[in-house]
Amino acid sequence: MPFQQKPLNLAKELERKFPAEVLSTLREVGKFASQMGMTAYAVGGFVRDLLLGTPTLDIDIVVEGNGIALAQKLAQMWQADLTVHERFLTATLQWRLREPKSASTHAPIHACTLSRLDIATARKERYPKPAALPEVEPASILDDLWRRDFTINAMAICLDPKRFGELVDPTGGFNDLQRGIIRVLHERSFVDDPTRIFRAVRYEQRFGFKIERKTLRLICHARDESLLTKLSRDRIKHELWRMLQERDPTKPMRRLSKLRILPVIAPELCVTTKRLEWMRRANEWLNWFAEKFPEKRLEREWALLLTLLPNAKAMDLFSQRYQLGESERECGLALLKALKRRTPKRPSSWVRWLNPLPLEAALVLAAKRSLPNDPLWQRYFLEWRWARPDITGEDLKACGILGRSISVGLQAALAVKLDEGADASKQLEVALRRAQRYRTSRR
Ligand code: ATP
Numbered sequence: 001m002p003f004q005q006k007p008l009n010l011a012k013e014l015e016r017k018f019p020a021e022v023l024s025t026l027r028e029v030g031k032f033a034s035q036m037g038m039t040a041y042a043v044g045g046f047v048r049d050l051l052l053g054t055p056t057l058d059i060d061i062v063v064e065g066n067g068i069a070l071a072q073k074l075a076q077m078w079q080a081d082l083t084v085h086e087r088f089l090t091a092t093l094q095w096r097l098r099e100p101k102s103a104s105t106h107a108p109i110h111a112c113t114l115s116r117l118d119i120a121t122a123r124k125e126r127y128p129k130p131a132a133l134p135e136v137e138p139a140s141i142l143d144d145l146w147r148r149d150f151t152i153n154a155m156a157i158c159l160d161p162k163r164f165g166e167l168v169d170p171t172g173g174f175n176d177l178q179r180g181i182i183r184v185l186h187e188r189s190f191v192d193d194p195t196r197i198f199r200a201v202r203y204e205q206r207f208g209f210k211i212e213r214k215t216l217r218l219i220c221h222a223r224d225e226s227l228l229t230k231l232s233r234d235r236i237k238h239e240l241w242r243m244l245q246e247r248d249p250t251k252p253m254r255r256l257s258k259l260r261i262l263p264v265i266a267p268e269l270c271v272t273t274k275r276l277e278w279m280r281r282a283n284e285w286l287n288w289f290a291e292k293f294p295e296k297r298l299e300r301e302w303a304l305l306l307t308l309l310p311n312a313k314a315m316d317l318f319s320q321r322y323q324l325g326e327s328e329r330e331c332g333l334a335l336l337k338a339l340k341r342r343t344p345k346r347p348s349s350w351v352r353w354l355n356p357l358p359l360e361a362a363l364v365l366a367a368k369r370s371l372p373n374d375p376l377w378q379r380y381f382l383e384w385r386w387a388r389p390d391i392t393g394e395d396l397k398a399c400g401i402l403g404r405s406i407s408v409g410l411q412a413a414l415a416v417k418l419d420e421g422a423d424a425s426k427q428l429e430v431a432l433r434r435a436q437r438y439r440t441s442r443r
Pocket of ligand 1 (some may be wrong): 411
């Protein structure tokens, strides 16, 4: 931990850790709030991560006063897009022309610019019944911090020009951060909002912290009282997906399983040491692929879950439970089918085996059969999957080939290119021979 004593003012830390542009944005937020008779604070994960020495550009601002009015003023001044959620007293500013922040939350800060700012009115919450969404009303920053999930997330930094950098820590978050402890703020925390159970596990595993003893008891109690079943499927899915987006998703999944929470929310998931190892490798393959092809979108969370779903029935149950689409289900079934085949020798057989699979399934299969630095598998994803013959259907048509025979011929051309490195004229020769043979066989 990079600090020993509780710092009362974090202005120097902010200056050290953030580029001038971000720092001046924070100062301006404080200044304009003050001119409007309000006080602005940076809160939550932003403060926690700064104190942990891993600063983030996910900046949440809370305002004592009217957060939406401040957001409107700033959006107009900075020509940013504004989205307002009146009911929740929140607003989001977005800069469309700026480069989006790097996809990884762990990218170095100096490499990013601020592309979004969340601004909320400081508020109190009241839970009309367990696990329901809260009713909110404007309040002080202290009320706002006391409604939060854990002490380490319940700190604020004042942005007012006269108090810039002052740490506000009413719940002992700084001490818990230093001791590596996840602690709720009151006994009813998980009754009010059982999604906090997932959040506790996520932070514990991400930071290598420990859930404090009493908090752990409350989690087990909430589980035994079936509080999780009061949550909507959507909210559970959202939390599960967030776990799967962690740098090492196997850690929270293992912990959820040990706490006997996974069987409550998804009994069809089969969590064994072997399957978690498969998931860990799948995650590495997905990372490898995302780095090589940043423009391709992958359904990472579903790909990772496939490693824990042992058969078609489990996949069906899970997809129904969380209302996944037909494409996810088909991806899973294609994987199960492809898993039955042995890894072939010739590149053309790899293409026939893996190209019909969605990328996610092919990467999960790669994780089952190899390590992410396996050159043969890398070659498949970098080269073979995208390879096309050097001749086209038009070339075959010009030689009198028609209909389905064209695709048969092109497949043969690709095979001879991949397996033997044949040039275009050899490919054409092989394609014509194969297409004619196909045509004769169909007569
Ligand atoms: P992460 O790095 O996981 O995004 P974060 O702290 O930024 O962490 P968010 O989910 O963006 O997490 O939430 C922002 C802040 O809002 C949290 O730090 C916490 O103070 C508060 N918060 C979020 N969800 C809850 C909840 N369910 N109950 C109480 N407070 C919450």
